[in-house]
Amino acid sequence: MLTFHSERTKKRDAMTELDGGRLVRPFECPERVDIIIDRVRATDLGEIRAPEEYGLDPVLAIHDAGYVHFLERAWDDWSAAGMEGEAIPTIWPTRRMRGDVIPDTIAGEIGYYALAAETSLCAGTFEAAQASTDIALSALDHVMATGNPAFGLCRPPGHHAAVDQYGGYCFFNNAAIAAQRALDRGAAKVAVLDIDFHHGNGTQDIFYDRDDVLFVSLHGDPRQEFPFFLGHADETGTGAGRGFNVNYPLPSGTGYADWSETLDEAIARVHRYQPDLLIVSVGVDTFEHDPISSFRLISEDFTDIGRRLRRAGMPTLFLMEGGYAIAEIGINTVNLLSGFDSA
Ligand SMILES: NCCCNCCCCCC(O)(O)C(F)(F)F
């Protein structure tokens, strides 16, 4: 399988993540890219290619312009305001506050655009996020041109990024940007299957009222797991999009027997939709030793996931999302991709 990769994805190297009341080194660290690409090379998964550069137009086709330009200048504005640490919001437009007036100062503006507080902004964030979209778009164009699968080693990830919000380590929704480009390039229907441990609230938000993108997600039950406030089974879409959003929340401790049964249901739902393209948001934080997640998949299970996805028999684009068991992230990710190739 062809892999798209760029060292520019490592430009975001935040020093802090708010975790349990302490500022710790981020779980979503640049080394994740090195470990995965080393495993791709070590296993001869296939050719590794640098992405083309697509600029901001494909990003602006999905994300709000004010949001994109906020991200572009946020670190400079934060620094210019004399803040000495990395950029972390402390107030949000919560219940019965107003979300229709965007504050002028960065301390207020950051809360308007932030989904959560664990994702610090720092120098290089915008550049890395844009490189991640270039990877997703390059991989998409390859799948559209050849019908062959491709893997976009995206970092930072994207599935929590909503139209005008960042958080959960995500800034631009790579899968949504790729799906929109596929539609712009003539696809009639695109399915996004999100197998990351966490619900892809951003991807759901972006396509919730649309029937040209089916969003299907297996994830930790939001009553117990991040992002907590979206991802329930009764969220099925709205307007034209009703019936084209499918959530499969699963309890903490879910093992592969139950998880794979749900995956087969999800694949059957994708099949009924008959998409021109399947985009898989690949998170391997479903792994038993993931430090921030609570499912119990083992490394061999990822190979089987790849096999099951291949049997779905559609042009497939794999885009990297989460996974924080650093020692095994390469093995688990490449197991999935190799399983797909070998099925
Ligand atoms: N500090 C420990 C609590 C972590 N709370 C945020 C979890 C974010 C998960 C991100 C992800 O894995 O879903 C993605 F794929 F987007 F990277």
Ligand SMILES: [Zn+2]
């Ligand atoms: Zn995740």
